[in-house]
Amino acid sequence: MKAIILSITSDIGKILAKKLGESGYEVFGTYNRTLPSEEYQNIDTFKLNIKEYNSSEYNNWLKAIGEWDLFVSCIGTQEPVGRFTDIDLDKWVEGIAENSTYQIAALINALKYKSRKNIANVIFFAGGGTNSATPCYSAQTLGKISLIKSIELLDHEISDVKFSILGPGWVKTKIHNATLNKKEESGENYYKTVEMMKSKKNFNSIEKVIEDIFKIISLPKELVGGRNFSSVHDQITAQNLKKLKSKDIDFYKLRRKLN
Numbered sequence: 001m002k003a004i005i006l007s008i009t010s011d012i013g014k015i016l017a018k019k020l021g022e023s024g025y026e027v028f029g030t031y032n033r034t035l036p037s038e039e040y041q042n043i044d045t046f047k048l049n050i051k052e053y054n055s056s057e058y059n060n061w062l063k064a065i066g067e068w069d070l071f072v073s074c075i076g077t078q079e080p081v082g083r084f085t086d087i088d089l090d091k092w093v094e095g096i097a098e099n100s101t102y103q104i105a106a107l108i109n110a111l112k113y114k115s116r117k118n119i120a121n122v123i124f125f126a127g128g129g130t131n132s133a134t135p136c137y138s139a140q141t142l143g144k145i146s147l148i149k150s151i152e153l154l155d156h157e158i159s160d161v162k163f164s165i166l167g168p169g170w171v172k173t174k175i176h177n178a179t180l181n182k183k184e185e186s187g188e189n190y191y192k193t194v195e196m197m198k199s200k201k202n203f204n205s206i207e208k209v210i211e212d213i214f215k216i217i218s219l220p221k222e223l224v225g226g227r228n229f230s231s232v233h234d235q236i237t238a239q240n241l242k243k244l245k246s247k248d249i250d251f252y253k254l255r256r257k258l259n
Contacts, residue, residue, distance in 0.1 A: 002115075003070040004062075005029040006106060008045060009036060011173035012125075013074035015206050016213065017043060020070070023214075028065050050075055050098060053106040067115045070217065071122045073103045078140050078178035082185040092139050099127070099143025104150050111161070119160055121217045124151060126167035126228055130254070136187045148228045148254055155226030162221045166212055169204035169232035170196055204232050212236055227252035 003020045007013050008029025017027045017040075029040070030048040046061045077098055080091040107122060114120040126148055128134045129141030148165055155163040179186045179193045186193070196202045208231055215236040216224050223241040229252060234240075244251040 001070070002026045002028065002065060002068040003072065004065065004068050004110060006048075006050070006071075006073040006103065007031065007075045008040070008043065009034045010074040010076075012168070012171065012206050012209060013072075014039070016072065016074070016210050019210050019214075025070065028068075048106075050102040050106060051094075053102055053109060058106070059109055062110050062113055065113065067113055067117070068110070069115045069118055069120050071107060071110055071114075071120070072213065073107070073124050075099075075103055076125055076127065076140070076144075076175060078137055078175055080139055081136055081178050081182040083136055083187075084138055086185070087139075095139030096143045096146070099140050100146040100150070101143075103147065104154075107154075111158070114161055119162055119221065122151075122154070122161055122163045123213055123216060124165045126165045130167070130228065134189075136185060136189060145254070151228070152226040152253055155221070162217075162225050164216050164224045164226070165228045166209065166216065167228065167230045167232070168209045169230065170202065171206060171209060172197070172200060172203040173206075228254070 001024060003025040005013050005017055005027065006029070008017050008027075009031040013029065017029060020027050021042075028044045028046075030046050032047070032049055036043070036045045044065070046058070048058055052058060075098065077095060079095050080087045103124065124147050127140055127144035128137065129145060130148065134141045151163045151165045154161070176193055176197070179190055183190045212229065212231045216229065219236070219238055219241065223238060223245065229236060234252075
């Protein structure tokens with residue numbers, strides 16, 4: 001089995017690669033700024049700025065990998081932090097794309113090489129803002145909401161791939177540096193982040209996130225396909241998901257409330 005991880009040098013990607021390798025996957029991964037260290041010496045890595053999703057180099061790398069069984073994108077950014085009226089618009093547009101369309105485009109190029117023997121799995125990460133407003137984080141929120149809907153659309157259109165998205169919750173990773181470095185721009189969330197950072201117990205663990213990824217992979221398309229899961233709040237088991245589906249076929253999907 002082969003797995004592709006976008007941003008394999010991210011905090012989650014790094015541990016996910018290790019767990020997948022231990023589970024029998026041949027792991028391939030992309031990185032952007034940080035060169036892979038010795039821990040990646042047995043992994044085929046490729047330097048990719050995600051905006052270059054259509055480059056010949058990226059497409060040739062995918063072709064060389066051949067048929068894959070799992071595609072996970074760990075890419076995400078809070079930048080630019082700030083209110084709509086205060087942020088740099090070019091950075092805002094770029095932030096939305098990095099959290100959304102660039103990743104989807106990179107996946108679409110990879111889909112031509114998906115496994116023909118087994119149903120392949122695709123997993124992205126969701127973010128805040130699904131159930132509430134997230135002031136000062138519009139680029140991240142709009143990008144992640146777009147990812148959630150894209151997953152549903154892809155799962156509907158492509159029958160031999162399972163597309164799912166997982167909200168990791170508050171995980172202690174370097175993504176929060178964008179907030180900690182922008183005290184004025186991040187508003188009330190700066191103080192919340194500072195308080196969260198005081199104890200590891202305040203965070204969901206990377207190990208729990210990865211455990212839930214493996215759960216989603218193991219379940220059938222009719223239960224997990226096109227759905228947005230929460231690592232913190234959801235019981236990801238066949239029994240529970242069947243129960244939810246019997247009550248509402250659209251559970252864990254974006255819908256207009258009180259429609």
